[in-house]
Amino acid sequence: MTLHLRIWRQAHAQASGRFVSYTVKDLSPDMSFLEMLDVLNEELTKKGEAPVEFDSDCREGICGTCGFVIDGVAHGPRRGRTVCQLYLRDFRDGQSVTLEPFRAKAFPVIQDLVVDRSAFERIIAAGGYISVDTGSAPDANSILIPKEVAEGAFDAAACIGCGACVAACPNASASLFVSAKIAHLALLPQGQPERHRRVLKMVAQMDRENFGNCSNHGECEAVCPKNISIKQIALMRREYLTEIWKNFRAL
Amino acid sequence: MTTLAASPKLISKAPSGPIESRWTRHVDALKLINPTNKRKFTILVVGTGLAGASAAASLAELGYHVKTFCLQDSPRRAHSIAAQGGINAAKNYRNDGDSVWRLFYDTIKGGDFRAREANVYRLAELSVHIIDQCVAQGVPFAREYGGLLDNRSFGGAQVSRTFYARGQTGQQLLLGAYSAMMRQVEAGRVELYPRREMLDLVLIHNQARGIICRNLVTGQLEAYVGDAVVLCTGGYGNAYFLATYAKNSNATAIWRCYKRGALFADPCFTQIHPTCIPVTGDYQSKLTLMSESLRNDGRVWVPKKKGDTRPPNEIPEDERDYYLERKYPGYGNLAPRDISSRAAKAVCDERRGVGASGKAVYLDFSDTIREKGLDYIKEQYGNLFEMYQHITAEDPYRVPMRIYPAVHYTMGGLWVDYNLMSTIPGLFVLGEANFSDHGANRLGASALMQGLADGYFIIPYTIGDYLADASLPKVKPDQREFRETQAEVEAKLKRLLAIQGDKTLLEFHRELGLLLWDYVGMARNAQGLQQAIEKIRHLRQEFWQNVKIPGSNDMLNKSLEMAGRVADFLELGELMALDALQREESCGAHFREEYQTPDGEALRNDERFSHVAAWEYAGEDQPPELHKEPLVFEFVKPTVRSYK
Ligand SMILES: Cc1cc2nc3c(=O)[nH]c(=O)nc-3n(C[C@H](O)[C@H](O)[C@H](O)COP(=O)(O)OP(=O)(O)OC[C@H]3O[C@@H](n4cnc5c(N)ncnc54)[C@H](O)[C@@H]3O)c2cc1C
Ligand code: SF4
Ligand code: FES
Numbered sequence: 053m054t055l056h057l058r059i060w061r062q063a064h065a066q067a068s069g070r071f072v073s074y075t076v077k078d079l080s081p082d083m084s085f086l087e088m089l090d091v092l093n094e095e096l097t098k099k100g101e102a103p104v105e106f107d108s109d110c111r112e113g114i115c116g117t118c119g120f121v122i123d124g125v126a127h128g129p130r131r132g133r134t135v136c137q138l139y140l141r142d143f144r145d146g147q148s149v150t151l152e153p154f155r156a157k158a159f160p161v162i163q164d165l166v167v168d169r170s171a172f173e174r175i176i177a178a179g180g181y182i183s184v185d186t187g188s189a190p191d192a193n194s195i196l197i198p199k200e201v202a203e204g205a206f207d208a209a210a211c212i213g214c215g216a217c218v219a220a221c222p223n224a225s226a227s228l229f230v231s232a233k234i235a236h237l238a239l240l241p242q243g244q245p246e247r248h249r250r251v252l253k254m255v256a257q258m259d260r261e262n263f264g265n266c267s268n269h270g271e272c273e274a275v276c277p278k279n280i281s282i283k284q285i286a287l288m289r290r291e292y293l294t295e296i297w298k299n300f301r302a303l
Numbered sequence: 304m305t306t307l308a309a310s311p312k313l314i315s316k317a318p319s320g321p322i323e324s325r326w327t328r329h330v331d332a333l334k335l336i337n338p339t340n341k342r343k344f345t346i347l348v349v350g351t352g353l354a355g356a357s358a359a360a361s362l363a364e365l366g367y368h369v370k371t372f373c374l375q376d377s378p379r380r381a382h383s384i385a386a387q388g389g390i391n392a393a394k395n396y397r398n399d400g401d402s403v404w405r406l407f408y409d410t411i412k413g414g415d416f417r418a419r420e421a422n423v424y425r426l427a428e429l430s431v432h433i434i435d436q437c438v439a440q441g442v443p444f445a446r447e448y449g450g451l452l453d454n455r456s457f458g459g460a461q462v463s464r465t466f467y468a469r470g471q472t473g474q475q476l477l478l479g480a481y482s483a484m485m486r487q488v489e490a491g492r493v494e495l496y497p498r499r500e501m502l503d504l505v506l507i508h509n510q511a512r513g514i515i516c517r518n519l520v521t522g523q524l525e526a527y528v529g530d531a532v533v534l535c536t537g538g539y540g541n542a543y544f545l546a547t548y549a550k551n552s553n554a555t556a557i558w559r560c561y562k563r564g565a566l567f568a569d570p571c572f573t574q575i576h577p578t579c580i581p582v583t584g585d586y587q588s589k590l591t592l593m594s595e596s597l598r599n600d601g602r603v604w605v606p607k608k609k610g611d612t613r614p615p616n617e618i619p620e621d622e623r624d625y626y627l628e629r630k631y632p633g634y635g636n637l638a639p640r641d642i643s644s645r646a647a648k649a650v651c652d653e654r655r656g657v658g659a660s661g662k663a664v665y666l667d668f669s670d671t672i673r674e675k676g677l678d679y680i681k682e683q684y685g686n687l688f689e690m691y692q693h694i695t696a697e698d699p700y701r702v703p704m705r706i707y708p709a710v711h712y713t714m715g716g717l718w719v720d721y722n723l724m725s726t727i728p729g730l731f732v733l734g735e736a737n738f739s740d741h742g743a744n745r746l747g748a749s750a751l752m753q754g755l756a757d758g759y760f761i762i763p764y765t766i767g768d769y770l771a772d773a774s775l776p777k778v779k780p781d782q783r784e785f786r787e788t789q790a791e792v793e794a795k796l797k798r799l800l801a802i803q804g805d806k807t808l809l810e811f812h813r814e815l816g817l818l819l820w821d822y823v824g825m826a827r828n829a830q831g832l833q834q835a836i837e838k839i840r841h842l843r844q845e846f847w848q849n850v851k852i853p854g855s856n857d858m859l860n861k862s863l864e865m866a867g868r869v870a871d872f873l874e875l876g877e878l879m880a881l882d883a884l885q886r887e888e889s890c891g892a893h894f895r896e897e898y899q900t901p902d903g904e905a906l907r908n909d910e911r912f913s914h915v916a917a918w919e920y921a922g923e924d925q926p927p928e929l930h931k932e933p934l935v936f937e938f939v940k941p942t943v944r945s946y947k
Contacts, residue, residue: 064858080584082696087588090809097807097853097862105859107376109549111589112690114474115380137693162520163859170497173377177489181482182441186361186759187432189439193396196450206443206468209475213379242441 354734357758386473414742544816743891
């Protein structure tokens, strides 16, 4: 099959970018979308042109490295999948497809489809953990966790940190990502002691990082490859407001 | 057995005496560093997978100043994230007779008696603490309704000791270790250097004192100074091009340390995993694993008849060959990986393979679905089934999966002593990057265990012993040794870019991969290995004359990153073949066709090969020098491995 691609090309962070069109032929529908880009890059290399830079690593939907926008949708047309989990059978022969990087103030473009998501790291460093030094843990079965609770925490912990939620949000909010971590830890008994300071610190860091506010558009949930639910954002809000209220009353 | 004297280069420092107390006594004798002095030491941890993240967190908690480096844009994306099935621990929560001893025994036997007893015992002993640590961090392991931890079985074991978090155990364990490390980032004790590639090791007075990295965004070379370097850079299975590894996994860090004098142990011990999604086309960029845990509930079979092209549901029960259950009734579908992989190859070689290529066998869940219901399967393996469906566009709830072996793990790696230090003082190697505790074949769910044991519970003790005694004069990143090493790195990058030939990197890498798969894969023989060595040399020469690498050195340039890695694979590949050639026996995953039992099982030669083969670099185009560390078995008598 054949695909007509329009791809955002940008030489470096300061350069102004533009769309460039390419046609890739003789593709197999069983090929993954990134393998199709590999083919394009082989052709460009042979012609002496600069290959299209994009990030990927595991190519099976778990590391969160890949991600760009396909025809206006972060991670492309298939719900619940990352870019690396798309196959050409998800597209039509002869289709025109537009690729551009995740766009958000907090995610500056590095080159072509590669962006800088290090803001996520700083949010996690602000409190996305349980403080337990190596060696100090009690026997694993001394903490009983009902199956439903463990499963609920898992649903939130499944976030791969890809940033699609930010790219999809009209306000470029990081709320889905941040709430997933807060919910994961707030739902577990081990997460209780730091529950209060965690939410305050992580939200404060999110606000410092140029992300926008959440105004309930729900676009994040729709593109999230791990189906993280916006109910986690509601949970984060509740946690946050409770803390703010407590602090206010303590004044 | 003749006793082989250890090469003076390979002093294992493994303690003697009763095996149960070796590690405790060893720890008691290690030197300590006073807490306030720890701050004065800078440790460079290269790699942030399970081994690296756990080491960085634990060392920083002790007070060391840690710098970590990784290729990805975030440390959380290391290849460990993809591990699916689970992690072993001798908790005996199931009351099924498990114990530290049994895990030790299974691992020694699983590795076909090619690992150090003292190390393996320590691994089994520490396994129980790993689970405690991870649960305390908030890792959402699978639970039973009563709130206790659940377990499942993995290959090569008759007990149920594998802890798991759906099919995403590696992700959850790594996020736990990463969060512990990020806590230390906030505390100011860990500095992160993502999108950095270590391209060389800097030695001063023969001690590891720093690294040269390429900043993968700007292309700048950067020098970092440390008092010790801890390599946690993962395995080298991508030498085969098609493998279950993440695309960025590579051998460059360990290979360049090898060329600086660290010995490389057992490079030919590579694991080929029996349950992966088969190759579909020559455009393919990687292979995807279907976790071994599936073999708990799936039955492996092929048609009895050769060339049978009927769809699986039209092949009646009595015309199916459940060959693992037939050949290995004691373990059935849970026979160890090396054995299951070879058995799959054997039936496909007999033209009984299935699918379009004939290079696949069925993994069939219909019996379990009938007995335990669809919901059970969904809960246990939902995400794996979904992944299979995404890739193949077939529904494994209705038709059996098609699977075939693929390169998955490397047991070989840099040689380390009991303290995890390589033959270069101050260079420690953890996780899959070292030659580790798995001998000639790794059992499932034991790599996560080893990486975390190394990082959480071994290096925090052993590194102090080195630092306490080493003389470590102050060094600066602009002193001669750093400048010289950096100049060599730069020259190599420029040389690569200057070739401008007409074959792409992918073409070279694919070609190398096929050579290794055909000659240094599941079955090897002397003639093939000799040919492979010739062919790889040829290919390497051609590479340095004819590769075409686009772009320049002063920018983000993934082709240039890959070029260095492929260049290293082209050297390492030859060493893998050489190692396989000199090991004139079959053991574990290393199967030499000349050495097999009448029924086709691996035939070890303990008389001649009960040792670790460690190779010393001798200069470009010089044959490397072989050193041997004898393996002595005091507690588990080497026997012919039987899983019947
Ligand atoms: C698909 C799959 C499933 C698996 N499932 C299981 C399982 O269920 N149970 C189990 O026990 N094992 C499993 N394994 C094996 C296990 O995942 C790995 O062996 C283990 O995670 C390796 O961890 P590591 O920390 O040693 O290295 P890795 O996780 O590979 O990390 C390597 C790190 O080094 C960095 N790095 C590499 N080179 C450089 C360089 N030159 N400069 C700077 N940084 C560098 C990388 O960026 C990365 O951070 C699985 C493996 C695969 C492929
Ligand atoms: S919440 Fe979903 S979209 Fe956002 S980072 Fe996590 S996995 Fe990606
Ligand atoms: S490359 Fe890992 S999620 Fe896509």
